[in-house]
Amino acid sequence: MIELSLIGIGTGNPAHLTLQAAEAIRACDLILIPNKGKGKDDLAALRQEICAQVIADAASGPRIVEFDLPVRDPTIADYTARVDHWHDAIARVWIETIRAQLPAPAAAAKVGFLVWGDPSLYDSTMRIAERLKATQEVSLTVIPGVTSIQALTAAHAIPLNEIGAPFTVTTGRQLRENGWPESTDTLVIMLDGECSFQAIDPTGVSIWWSAYAGMENQISLSGPLAETAEQIIQTRAQARADHGWIMDIYLLRKS
Structure with missing residues (x-):
């Protein structure tokens, strides 16, 4: 039996x-540390740095192994099916790597x-781990971590919700395809590679945007969406070019 721990590590700090x-x-x-390919080396390096700070004795501490993540199959048209197929492939890589590194593990x-x-929160690691649990080789423990939403609101020193009011956490794709949900005046948008705030009417909407939230190279911009959108688009493009990757998140609120 393998005891698998999914350990939340915050947003890179x-x-x-x-x-x-x-x-x-x-x-x-x-x-296990995933290697997401050229241009995203910082993500693996940050995990390595966290381990180095936490593990006092590298000689007797855990073995740290990087592995390459498989890529999604672009030939699968249906989005859900494409992601499901990708998760199957990742689960196979996980168990193969574990077996290779622990060929005869102790109990x-x-x-x-x-x-x-x-x-x-918008992470598929638990779904992938469930595939390993199905083999009855693996038990699962989850350690919670600081979320990018917490890092975003801290960066801007704003509350997540207005007094007694709900908020919605959703994705850029949902905002583009379905518009602003009627049930709330506050949206938190994650997984948005296309600056999907361009798809909505900016009238009366404010935005609080952060890239690399909580990290040393954090960038934060805020203001009326109509006045701030273009600055965010340009800043985001430059940051991605500088670093080779970007993680960003933003909050939209109707006044």
């Missing part, structure tokens, strides 16, 4: 690591996977 997460990292026999070998932000 080692100071976001909780005591529970640090203890879980130190308790591992093996830590309850501990394997850790460091998850950006929190495993519960």
Whole structure:
């Protein structure tokens, strides 16, 4: 049996690591770090840095192994089916890597996977781990982490919701295809590679945007959407060119 821990590590700032997460990292026999390819080396490097800060004795600490993530199959037209197929492929890579690194594990070998932000929020790590659980080889533990939403609202020093009011967390694709939900005046938009705020009427809407929220290279812009949108688009494009990758998130609120 393999004890798999999905450890939320916050948004790239080692100071976001909780005591529970640090203890879980130190308790591992093996830590898996995904390599997302050229241009995203920083993501693996940040995970390596977190491990280096937490693990006091590298010689006797957990083995740290990077592995290449498979890519999505562009020939599968249906989005859900394409993602499902991709998750199957990732699960196979996980178990193959674990078996290769722990060919004859002791009872309850501990394997850790460091998850950006929190495993519960727009992250598929738990869904992939469920595939491993189905083999009855793996048990699952989840360690919560600081979310990008928390980092965003902290960066701008704003509350997430207005007094007694609901808010909606959704994706850029949903905003583009379905527009602003009628049930709320506050939206948090994640997983948006296309600046989908361009798809809505900016009248009376304010935006709070952050890239690399919570990290040393954090960029934050805010203001009326009609006045700020173009600045965000240009800043985002430049940041992506400079770093080779970008993670951003924003909050929209109707006045």
